Amino acid sequence: MTQAPQFSRGQLHVHSSPQEVARVTRALRAVGTKIVLVPTMGALHAGHRELLRRARNIPNTVLVASIFVNPLQFGPNEDLERYPRPLEADLEACRDERVEIVFTPGREDMYPPGSQVTVHPGPLGDDLEGSVRDGHFAGVLTVVAKLFNIVRPDFALFGEKDYQQLVLIKQMVADLDMETRVIGVPTVREPDGLALSSRNVYLNAEQRESAVALSAALSAGAYAGRGGKEDVLKAAQEVLAAHPEVALDYLEVRAPDLGPAPEKGEARLLVAARVGTTRLIDNTGLLLGEPPEPGL
Numbered sequence: 001m002t003q004a005p006q007f008s009r010g011q012l013h014v015h016s017s018p019q020e021v022a023r024v025t026r027a028l029r030a031v032g033t034k035i036v037l038v039p040t041m042g043a044l045h046a047g048h049r050e051l052l053r054r055a056r057n058i059p060n061t062v063l064v065a066s067i068f069v070n071p072l073q074f075g076p077n078e079d080l081e082r083y084p085r086p087l088e089a090d091l092e093a094c095r096d097e098r099v100e101i102v103f104t105p106g107r108e109d110m111y112p113p114g115s116q117v118t119v120h121p122g123p124l125g126d127d128l129e130g131s132v133r134d135g136h137f138a139g140v141l142t143v144v145a146k147l148f149n150i151v152r153p154d155f156a157l158f159g160e161k162d163y164q165q166l167v168l169i170k171q172m173v174a175d176l177d178m179e180t181r182v183i184g185v186p187t188v189r190e191p192d193g194l195a196l197s198s199r200n201v202y203l204n205a206e207q208r209e210s211a212v213a214l215s216a217a218l219s220a221g222a223y224a225g226r227g228g229k230e231d232v233l234k235a236a237q238e239v240l241a242a243h244p245e246v247a248l249d250y251l252e253v254r255a256p257d258l259g260p261a262p263e264k265g266e267a268r269l270l271v272a273a274r275v276g277t278t279r280l281i282d283n284t285g286l287l288l289g290e291p292p293e294p295g296l
């Protein structure tokens, strides 16, 4: 295959400049290579690695991962400053997963002085996570739109752990006529059910034990699916009630597109809660009015 300038297949290339990444990815596309992008905020764990593995298995692609803790999606009282940033370990993980390009922009690379236009997520942006994290999804969609414009990926992978984010990114791609195919990846969990998250490192041993209440509540809810939405909520609430140290932000049953829950058929159960000062989210698919799905 013809090589793009300054790019050798099978090697890890690290770029902090958007112009440089754009130049390399465009040169690769010009010789017929497709680009697959996995956007992350770093602190890579087995959930991110699953995204990277699935991405690199898409044939005839070069795998690009981005690592950027996007200030625009953090509220003033959130954990932007303390968010973990283990860059060397992240680059090692990328090398292990055979990532070929890592994009590590700084804040000013993404938001030079004077930048002001953002993507408006529409009504779903103020719902669920958006009702607690004001402006969060405008920040997410803006940075994802910028990443898509810089890298022009043919495919981009996102985790179902951030389910509302995945739904909104698919909506943005459809509504703004973007050409990237967005692929959702099922949530990777600890053996006891806790969804892997970069924020789990904030939990002390006691909080770590309490945190399992989220996935346990989702499992209980999913297994009650046959009885309908109210049974699902009741079963999940019973689990959460045994953990008063887990401060619930919301527990909701919705349609897969996050509209109102149907009477019957596929649905999504979503939970968000604080354990100490750490905010955790999780969700699962379920069937309403029908026997439960095996799995979670």
Ligand SMILES: Nc1ncnc2c1ncn2[C@@H]1O[C@H](COP(=O)(O)OP(=O)(O)OP(=O)(O)O)[C@@H](O)[C@H]1O
Binding pocket: 039, 040, 041, 042, 047, 048, 050, 051, 157, 158, 159, 160, 161, 162, 185, 186, 187, 188, 189, 195, 196, 197, 198, 199, 200
């Ligand atoms: N447990 C997981 N399973 C599958 N995908 C995941 C998991 N955790 C995160 N991801 C996905 O990895 C991508 C990057 O996420 P991010 O870097 O924010 O990590 P995170 O663990 O979700 O961190 P945070 O604590 O900020 O939620 C997103 O698409 C996210 O949905």
Ligand SMILES: CC(C)(CO)[C@@H](O)C(=O)[O-]
Binding pocket: 039, 040, 041, 068, 070, 073, 140, 143, 144, 162, 165
């Ligand atoms: C998609 C994303 C990388 C945008 O900053 C972030 O929200 C995340 O890591 O899920």
Ligand code: BAL
Binding pocket: 041, 073, 162, 165
């Ligand atoms: N994983 C979603 C990024 C955030 O919580 O800001």
